[in-house]
Amino acid sequence: MSRYAIAIAFTSVALMLSIALQEPFGNPFWFFFAIAVIASTWICGRGPGWLAVGFSSIAVLYFFIPPYRAWNVKPRDIPFFFTFVLCQVVANWLISWRRKTEEALRRGRDELEIRVAERTLELKNANDALVNQMAEQRRTEEALQVTRTELARVSRITTVGELTASIAHEVNQPLAAVVANADACVAWLSRDVPDLVEARAAAERATHGATRASEVIVRIRSLINKSTPEKAQVQINRIIEETAALTSRQAATNGVALSLELAPDLPTVLGDSIQLQQVILNLMMNGIEAMSGVADRPRRLTIRSGAQESQQVLVSVQDSGVGVSVENMPRLFEPFFTTRTKGMGMGLPISRSIIEAHGGRLWAESDGTHGTTFQFTLPRADGAAG
Amino acid sequence: MKEAEAIVFVIDDDRAIRDGIASLIRSIGLRVETFGSARHFMSAERPDAPACLILDVRMPGIGGLELQRQLSGAGIHIPIIFITGHGDIPMTVQAMKEGALEFLTKPVRGQDLLEAVQKAIERDRTLRKERAELAAIRARFDSLTPRETEVLHLVVAGLLNKQIADELGTSELTVKTHRAHVMEKTEAESLAHLVRMSERLKNSLRK
Numbered sequence: 001m002s003r004y005a006i007a008i009a010f011t012s013v014a015l016m017l018s019i020a021l022q023e024p025f026g027n028p029f030w031f032f033f034a035i036a037v038i039a040s041t042w043i044c045g046r047g048p049g050w051l052a053v054g055f056s057s058i059a060v061l062y063f064f065i066p067p068y069r070a071w072n073v074k075p076r077d078i079p080f081f082f083t084f085v086l087c088q089v090v091a092n093w094l095i096s097w098r099r100k101t102e103e104a105l106r107r108g109r110d111e112l113e114i115r116v117a118e119r120t121l122e123l124k125n126a127n128d129a130l131v132n133q134m135a136e137q138r139r140t141e142e143a144l145q146v147t148r149t150e151l152a153r154v155s156r157i158t159t160v161g162e163l164t165a166s167i168a169h170e171v172n173q174p175l176a177a178v179v180a181n182a183d184a185c186v187a188w189l190s191r192d193v194p195d196l197v198e199a200r201a202a203a204e205r206a207t208h209g210a211t212r213a214s215e216v217i218v219r220i221r222s223l224i225n226k227s228t229p230e231k232a233q234v235q236i237n238r239i240i241e242e243t244a245a246l247t248s249r250q251a252a253t254n255g256v257a258l259s260l261e262l263a264p265d266l267p268t269v270l271g272d273s274i275q276l277q278q279v280i281l282n283l284m285m286n287g288i289e290a291m292s293g294v295a296d297r298p299r300r301l302t303i304r305s306g307a308q309e310s311q312q313v314l315v316s317v318q319d320s321g322v323g324v325s326v327e328n329m330p331r332l333f334e335p336f337f338t339t340r341t342k343g344m345g346m347g348l349p350i351s352r353s354i355i356e357a358h359g360g361r362l363w364a365e366s367d368g369t370h371g372t373t374f375q376f377t378l379p380r381a382d383g384a385a386g
Numbered sequence: 387m388k389e390a391e392a393i394v395f396v397i398d399d400d401r402a403i404r405d406g407i408a409s410l411i412r413s414i415g416l417r418v419e420t421f422g423s424a425r426h427f428m429s430a431e432r433p434d435a436p437a438c439l440i441l442d443v444r445m446p447g448i449g450g451l452e453l454q455r456q457l458s459g460a461g462i463h464i465p466i467i468f469i470t471g472h473g474d475i476p477m478t479v480q481a482m483k484e485g486a487l488e489f490l491t492k493p494v495r496g497q498d499l500l501e502a503v504q505k506a507i508e509r510d511r512t513l514r515k516e517r518a519e520l521a522a523i524r525a526r527f528d529s530l531t532p533r534e535t536e537v538l539h540l541v542v543a544g545l546l547n548k549q550i551a552d553e554l555g556t557s558e559l560t561v562k563t564h565r566a567h568v569m570e571k572t573e574a575e576s577l578a579h580l581v582r583m584s585e586r587l588k589n590s591l592r593k
Contacts, residue, residue: 169444169471173400176469176492180406183496187413195413202409209402252446 007040007048011055019063030084033060037088038095046096053088060084149229152354155346156223156278159285166249170216177209219246222274223281229272229357233381236269236276236313237262240303243280247288256288256299263306267380269313275354276378279362282347283317283374290321290372297370308377312360316375324366332364351376390435392507393417397427397453398442398469403492407440410496411503424448428456436514438487438506440499443470443477451477454484463513465506469494520590523583526572534571537564541577542584 014032033056041049063069065077073081160167185202188195219242244260251258269276284301291299302318324332331337333352338345348362355362355376366372394411398404399422408418421427425448443450454466467488468481478489487509488502530538540550547565551558574580 172471172492174402176494177400177402177406179493180403180410180496180499183499184406184409184413187410187496187500191413198409198413202406205402205405205409209406212402253444 003044003048004051006044007036007052008055010036010040011052011059014056015059015063018059022064022068030060030064030087033084034087034091037091041092041095042099045099046092049092049096053085053092056088057081057085148353151346152275152278152350153224155282155350156274159278159281159347160220160223162285163246163250166247166253167216167220169249170246171213174209174212174216178206178213181206181209223277229275231270231272233268234271234273234276235266236305236315236378237266239273239277240280240305240315243277243284244303246281247284250285251288251301254288254292254299256291256301259300259302261302261304263304266305266307266313267382269358269378270381271358271378272354276358279351279354279376280315280317282351286347286374287317287319287321287372290319290323292321294321307380311380312377313380314375314377316373318371318373320371323370324364324372329364329366333362390433391417392436392511393419393433394438394440394503394507395427395432395464396420396440397422397424397445397450398440399423399445400442403442407494407499410499414500416503416507424450424453424456427453436507436511438465438467438503438510440467440469440503443468443481451481451484454481454486458484465510465513467499467502467506520586523572523587527583527587529571530568534564534568537561538568538572538580538584541565541568542581 011033014036017032036056037049037052040052061073061081062071065073065081067074181202185199185206188199188202240260240262244258248258280303284303287301291301297320300318300320302316304314304316304318306314308314328337333348334345335349336345352362355378358378360376360378362374362376364372364374394416396404396407396411396418397420398407401422404420404422408420411418419430421430423445441450441453448456450468450470457464457466463485465487466481466485467490468486469490469492470477471492481489487506490498490502527535527538536554537550540553545553547558547561551561554561568574569580572580572583574583
């Protein structure tokens with residue numbers, strides 16, 4: 001409504017100026033009215049423009065068409081009046097058309113800006129989502145790594161658990177030696193004439209036994225506790241020998257002859273000794289288990305190590321057990337696949353992931369009846385760059 | 387004849403334990419021989435002397451219980467002291483049934499082991515003496531003629547000379563002579579002694 005009031009105001013101002021200037025200058029009326037119509041249309045829009053046209057036409061008719069200040073019109077002034085009205089109408093129409101075009105342009109520009117802002121926001125949101133997703137993925141990967149490490153540890157503990165009887169024996173044995181030798185030492189010292197040579201020998205054997213027990217415990221503890229992998233230069237033969245020492249009792253109890261055929265002067269590999277020990281332990285325990293039903297041939301577990309021409313160290317664990325059937329072969333390394341009554345079916349997949357994390361390969365070969373050979377390669381430490 | 391010096395055999399696959407036990411037993415002045423496996427022990431020559439065996443139950447190859455069976459199958463009666471990491475009850479019962487003397491768990495207290503060893507050797511000494519006596523009695527009884535053996539059985543059964551003569555269809559005088567030979571050859575001091583010896587032989591055969 002106020003736009004119409006402004007149009008009236010413009011026209012009123014034009015009217016007053018025209019009346020004021022009528023006396024000294026004759027009839028300059030229509031310029032002001034034209035300006036009023038243009039200004040009204042330009043500023044307030046088409047409707048108020050029409051109002052200004054109407055109002056100024058009436059004002060002109062009354063004040064400035066002779067006879068002045070009267071409604072009647074002489075016939076010779078009629079074309080003039082209509083020309084004036086027509087000019088006003090055309091001005092109004094042109095201005096409002098122009099205005100509409102500009103408004104459309106402005107609206108277009110505004111819309112464009114809004115759309116750009118919207119697009120920018122969408123882009124930002126997408127970007128934020130991507131960043132979140134990446135962080136999420138990193139967190140998932142970290143969690144996965146933690147889980148994998150923990151799973152490997154649990155599997156180690158499970159394996160160690162299967163070895164419990166052996167380990168108990170392994171620790172108890174040197175302790176028994178300690179007690180026997182310490183008692184002997186005391187007995188030699190308590191004789192009427194103490195025999196110091198015998199006493200000393202017994203005491204030395206006791207010390208040796210205690211050291212042996214503590215070594216076993218250190219081995220077990222490192223196998224159970226450590227969770228973050230650490231890479232270092234590793235002598236694979238030493239790991240094989242240590243693992244064989246851990247399982248020798250288990251092998252003997254199961255009537256399995258353990259033999260090591262280790263190549264001397266093997267290059268070192270870069271790896272985590274505990275994880276590698278876990279792999280060898282898994283393979284050895286599997287081999288021993290696989291032979292538990294074998295009665296018609298010797299139960300033999302052979303661990304070999306050697307160097308391969310292509311910068312690799314090769315370790316194989318061969319049993320003379322029941323073998324792996326052709327249909328089970330592809331599933332051997334699948335998680336939770338097991339043919340044993342006890343056992344998680346995690347040993348081999350974990351072993352494979354450990355070996356692959358070391359840049360090596362783990363695979364199995366079996367003729368399906370007379371045993372299986374598990375082999376893995378590890379890149380040698382000095383050739384790791386190549 | 388002075389009895390041979392007692393000897394203790396130690397069979398354990400763990401050298402440190404073997405040496406410790408051997409040292410402990412030597413410290414009280416007994417002879418010791420050690421073996422790393424049952425096989426070595428079986429193939430070794432064993433002196434004829436009171437002895438006992440300290441045996442690890444769990445060994446690679448022939449285990450302790452298996453060796454016990456083989457020994458008793460071969461008629462070798464050495465008191466056995468078993469040493470085990472963790473003796474379960476069925477295993478202990480089986481070993482005891484087969485005549486094991488002691489079942490000690492590792493680590494064994496020296497005092498327990500020495501007491502068991504002394505008990506075992508004492509028992510072997512007694513058993514050896516009994517076996518020797520029995521062997522002597524059997525030898526004396528084996529020296530009787532078939533006729534004298536017949537008379538012996540009837541005498542021991544509690545028959546009088548006259549009844550024996552009727553049984554065998556011979557004279558009372560002949561029976562008396564046979565009977566005197568029997569008493570002399572078996573070194574019986576009295577009829578009661580003769581009966582006791584005869585019972586001992588019978589019991590040992592029944593076993």
